[in-house]
Amino acid sequence: MRSTTWCATEVQYSASKGTLRCAFCRYTWTEQSLDQIMGLSDGIADLVGTTVSSAAVDIEDGAALITIECTGCGAEVIIDTDHNLSARCHWCKHTLSINNRVPSGAVPDGILPFSVTKEQAMRSIQAFVDERKTFAHPAFAESFKAENVMGFYMPYMTVDGNVVVRLDGAGEILRRTVRVNDKQTEYHADEYAVMRELSMVVDDLIVETSSAKVDIHSTTSTSNIINAVLPFDVKNIVRFNSNFLGSEYTSERRDMDVDAAEAYAAGHFMTLSRAGAAPTLGNYNRGVRWESEQVNIKGSRWVAVLLPVWLYGFVETRGSRQITHYIAVNGRTGATMGSVPINRRKAHLVAWGTAAIVSAVTWPIAIVVLVLGG
Amino acid sequence: MNDSEGSGGIAFFLFALGPGTGIAIWMWIQAKYRNKSARYKPETTVAHTITNVVQEDKFTRKIVSRSRSITGRNESDHHERARVSGVVKG
Numbered sequence: 001m002r003s004t005t006w007c008a009t010e011v012q013y014s015a016s017k018g019t020l021r022c023a024f025c026r027y028t029w030t031e032q033s034l035d036q037i038m039g040l041s042d043g044i045a046d047l048v049g050t051t052v053s054s055a056a057v058d059i060e061d062g063a064a065l066i067t068i069e070c071t072g073c074g075a076e077v078i079i080d081t082d083h084n085l086s087a088r089c090h091w092c093k094h095t096l097s098i099n100n101r102v103p104s105g106a107v108p109d110g111i112l113p114f115s116v117t118k119e120q121a122m123r124s125i126q127a128f129v130d131e132r133k134t135f136a137h138p139a140f141a142e143s144f145k146a147e148n149v150m151g152f153y154m155p156y157m158t159v160d161g162n163v164v165v166r167l168d169g170a171g172e173i174l175r176r177t178v179r180v181n182d183k184q185t186e187y188h189a190d191e192y193a194v195m196r197e198l199s200m201v202v203d204d205l206i207v208e209t210s211s212a213k214v215d216i217h218s219t220t221s222t223s224n225i226i227n228a229v230l231p232f233d234v235k236n237i238v239r240f241n242s243n244f245l246g247s248e249y250t251s252e253r254r255d256m257d258v259d260a261a262e263a264y265a266a267g268h269f270m271t272l273s274r275a276g277a278a279p280t281l282g283n284y285n286r287g288v289r290w291e292s293e294q295v296n297i298k299g300s301r302w303v304a305v306l307l308p309v310w311l312y313g314f315v316e317t318r319g320s321r322q323i324t325h326y327i328a329v330n331g332r333t334g335a336t337m338g339s340v341p342i343n344r345r346k347a348h349l350v351a352w353g354t355a356a357i358v359s360a361v362t363w364p365i366a367i368v369v370l371v372l373g374g
Numbered sequence: 375m376n377d378s379e380g381s382g383g384i385a386f387f388l389f390a391l392g393p394g395t396g397i398a399i400w401m402w403i404q405a406k407y408r409n410k411s412a413r414y415k416p417e418t419t420v421a422h423t424i425t426n427v428v429q430e431d432k433f434t435r436k437i438v439s440r441s442r443s444i445t446g447r448n449e450s451d452h453h454e455r456a457r458v459s460g461v462v463k464g
Contacts, residue, residue, distance in 0.1 A: 045425070050463070135403050169456070172437065172444045187439045195430040203421040206414070228412035231419040266461040267453075268416045274452040275417035276424045283431075287447035292458040340407045347403045355396025359389075366388035373381025 011243040015114040020243055031238035034110035040160065040303060041235070045201045047162040047299025052258055053109045065107070065242050067253050068096045073324075075212065076253035077152075080245040090152035090250050090311055091324070108254070108304040110237035113244045114151055114331040121310035121329040122146040124336045128327055135350075137341035140314050140325070151331065153245065153306035154226065155209045155254035158234050159265045161202040162299040165273035168292040169194050171284035189286050196277040200269070204234045207265045209256040209304070222325050222339035229330040229337050232307050236332075240306070251306055258302050269295045308332060316341040417452050 010023040021028045035041055038053065067078050068087075072094025079087045079096070087096050116124075126146045133141065171194040178186040213223045245251060270293045281288050308331025316323045327338030404410070439445075448454060 132407050135407060167456075169449075170434070170444065171431070172439075175436075184440060187442065189437050189439065191434050191437050193430075193432045193434050195428075197426075197428040198424050199426040201423045201425060205416055205420050222408070222410075224412055225409065227414040228409070230414045263461065267455065267459075268414075268420075270455065270459060271417050271452045272420065272422050274449070276422075277427075278449060278452075280427065280429055281449055284444075284449075286442075287444040288449035289444050289446040290448055290456040293456045294460050294462070297461065297463045337409060337412050339409055342403060342407050347400065351396045351399040351403070354399055355392045355394075357392075358395045359392025362388040362391045366385040369381050369388065370385045373385070 013113060013244050013246050015117045018113060018115055020241065031241050034237045034239055034303070035235050037239060038109070038303070040158070040301070041203065044160045044203055044301070045162055047160065047301055049299055050258065051299070051301040053303045065245070070094050070096060076255070078245070078251040078253055080242050087250055088150065090150040090252070091313055092315070093148065093150070093313065108155065108240045108306050110303060110305040111153065111240045111244050112232055112234065112237045112305065112307050112332060114249065114308040116310065116329060116331050116334050118149065118151060118310070120334060121149050121151070124329045124334055125149055125310070125312050125327050125338070128336050128338050129340065132340045135343050135347045137316060137343050140316070140341045143314070146312070149310050149312045149329070151249045151308065151310050153249060153251040154213070154309050155252055156305055156307050157207045157209050157258070157261055158303045158305055159202070159205040159207055160301040161200070161205065161265070161269060161297060163202065163269050164197065164199050164296040164298060165270060166197045166294045167195065167273065167277055167290050169288055169290040171281065171288040172286035173284055174286050187286070192284070194281070194284070194288055196280060198273045198276050200272060200276065202269065202272060205265060205268050206230055206232065206234065207261045207268070209254045209261050210252050211255050211260070213252070222323070225326045225337050225339055226309060226311070226328045229309065229328045229335045232330065232332050234305070237305050254304060265300070266295045266297065269297070312338070314341065413453065
């Protein structure tokens, strides 16, 4: 690959072409595939211990990438100062001030550049909102402008795993049913102690590494939406180059290391094993209750990457509580998911108004049936 | 089943139909607009190979239950963790 460092003072990224271009000499290139450079698809079954990619090093002072803490929502946003001297927070749209610079985290090993353009993302978000207009909160409907969508890179780690998962629980097989009376039935069944142990090779599990967004059960935001646009075509991740951020995109700071992210990866390994064990449980027609899950991570390989997301945010104020609603578009596949705040008064009116109308018809009939049957 | 029980069942259905319709509409609006259950689904999107499965099924006892299925049934809730879960390395 040719370097442009001797002439390039401004390198631009084209999402529609997926290429970097030197504005001075017009040389166009793409970065190397991380999968090929690091051999990330090879030898997963032989992994032993924890392998962390070596490219994750601290950003040096004075580098083009700086991290700024948003005074609006507290997010830590990375911008490329070679291209971008003023930027807004991708979560709350607050204007970022360089006075609030904080220590940077670590540069990632790889980045999956945007291929979905802003115009395409706007169309996807507009279509998503158009399908949800009827019961949308009035403040949301009035302020919604698809052009306010912002592109940013979320920090994740891709994880390859060589794991063994053991599941223990109980299962029941129905043998016969006995009608006790007109209202009650007894189910006679055999109970079994059920154990399954699965060896698995997992390729490119994606684990979030921004602690503020990893809590999907938050009552103050709908950050579960962002992970719902996964997966990404992670085999196309290329070596990190800050020019992919350029003037259009920002990045969320990674604040979770492998130790912190490992529990989430283990949870995903258990999810995979539970799904993998399901076909072996066909005999248990009364179901299985898994009581214990133990994952043995024999070997894992971690690579820090940035993945592209288009995001639209809206803050709903409900009494003293604020809930941030997000609509996200996968920056590679265009997959769209979101949370649209509800006009609760209208929704209540329609739901319970319909209930009242139906009841007004059915209740008199029910009373007649009771009287005649009685 | 005698006539009074049959008419009782029909009456119950008719009484429940209105409130049930309201609850169904409310839940549909919540699901369509808020997408609270949207999540990453590694079980359907991540490439993984199961290389070995060990199975053990030991009969423990006969039971009689009034419930249609086992208490705490969770074999289909892949993303919900079991009561006890642990991680070891190596």
